[in-house]
Amino acid sequence: MKNLINLLLLASVAFVSLLKAQTVQTFTSAGTQDQYVPVVFGFTYKPFSISRPEIHENRNWLAYGTATINGIGFGWGSGNTMIKLENFTHGLQNSDNTGNWYSYIGKVMCIWENTGILVYLRGGTTYYTDGNVIKNDGTDSSGKLSSVSITEPGFNIPRGIYVADWEINANTRSIDTTTTNTENIFSKNGNIGIGTSLPSTKLDVRGSISTPEIAFKNADGGDDSDAYRMRKVQSSSNNNWLELQLNDDVDESFRIYGNSCEGYNCAEYSGNLYHSFDTQGNVYHKGNVGIGTTNPQAKLDVSGVIQSSRANSEGGAINLYNPTKTGTNANTWSIYNMTGGYGNSLQFWSYSLDGSNSGAKLKISDNGDIAMYGKLEAREIKVTSTPTADFVFEDSYQLPNLESVEKHIKEKKHLPEIASAAEMQKEGVNIGDFQIKLLQKIEELTLYSIEQNKLNKEQSELLRQQIQINKTLEQRLQNLENNNQKN
Helix, strand or coil: CHHHHHHHHHHHHHHHHHHHHCCCEEEECCCCCCEEEEEEEECECCCEEEEEECCCCCCCCCCEEEEEEEEECCCCCCCCCCEEEEEEECCEEECCCCCECCECCCCCEEECCCCEEEEEEECCCEEEECCCEEECCCECCCCCCECEECCCCCCCCCCCECCCCCCCCCCCCCCCCCCCCCCCEECCCCCEEECCCCCCCCEEECCCCCCCEEEECCCCCCCCCCCEEEEEEEEECCEEEEEEEECCEEEEEEEEECCCCCCCEEEECCCCCCEEEECCCCEEECCCEEECCCCCCCCEEECCCCCCCCCCCCCCEEEEECCCCCCCCCCEEEEEEECHHHCCEEEEEEECCCCCCEEEEEEEECCCCEEECCCCCCCCCCCCCCCCCHHHHCCCCCCCCHHHHHHHHHHHCCCCCCCCHHHHHHHCCCHHHHHHHHHHHHHHHHHHHHHHHHHHHHHHHHHHHHHHHHHHHHHHHHHHHHHHHHC
């Protein structure tokens, strides 16, 4: 603390000596304290200073800052080496045009119209100077500079003394650093912008970044010793990838390979492969995939409609594959939504058992017709078709006589109104119509049986009567024989 007091006293002596050497005046810069405003000083043949006490008034100790400008002669250009800037703060001097502690010195600009040197100062603030203030209204007559808000791009700088040319938007630096002049913007809220004057995050970069590695720390402020690293890796001239890897576990990494990496997946999950994308567009995922559901119960679980489309006669298709089946290609069934030469239909195709050829096994036409190319086994088949064969029992029905039926059978070798075997093989059989025809023949046969039953009954009655007559005659004959024997 004693050293600090001595340092302040030494600085105060230097400041008082400087004030005694020249006529000192005070002035209050135009504008308000939330602005930086241009103040024009006339050219001189000797150095002049601008100072302000208590630049650390928000700290627990006080100091002052002095900017000394050696503006010798007239007509020097912006940044001319003949104009030398010096900064003096709480006893530490700096003359290399860089900021020191809590004050700043920057570029100098000559304003030809006003024959002076322009200095940017915080507005609404009292300063001491032995220079000649020739313009202090917050504007520059050249029209190139004017008052700007401290919160605007390039001016988010704490209190102090600043010297700049009209490029002050691009040439500012933090009051709390000794870093040399850069293009960076340091905002008062602690954000840093590169390529932007309005940084919205701690580091806001508008442009390309070149770095070998980025480390990601815990967002919740937890243990940072095991950060994830993102880096670009090149193991050979044609093998490059971007890798995200945990520090201590190579198996916890994610890689994205470049397009030139033939034979590699474009993305894989290192030691334990969970999902990948190869250069042909093929996708691999180890777990279940859900579409429209957050809890997939199968390899692909879709809650909604699935659509398969293709603009040709075969249309959209679904292939069902079983690798355990034998025979080339015999392990695949295909379901098509067909048109054109195939007819508008849903068709189920498969290869023969030896895989030699493929074809439709089941065809469901758009009109509801079904074609099956093979045997059919079912527990029950229900055919609904009208009319039935009940017309056979109508009084008006002419039941064919058996003689005509016999004649037809002898000539045609099949029942009347029933297709021949050759016709059935060629044209097929309509099961509904065929069943009605068979029922018709059964009903006709029933009528024949009824008629035959009647005839049988009549014949039985005649036979009974004949037997009775025969018995009577036999009894009479026996009686006659007995009488003859008595006589």
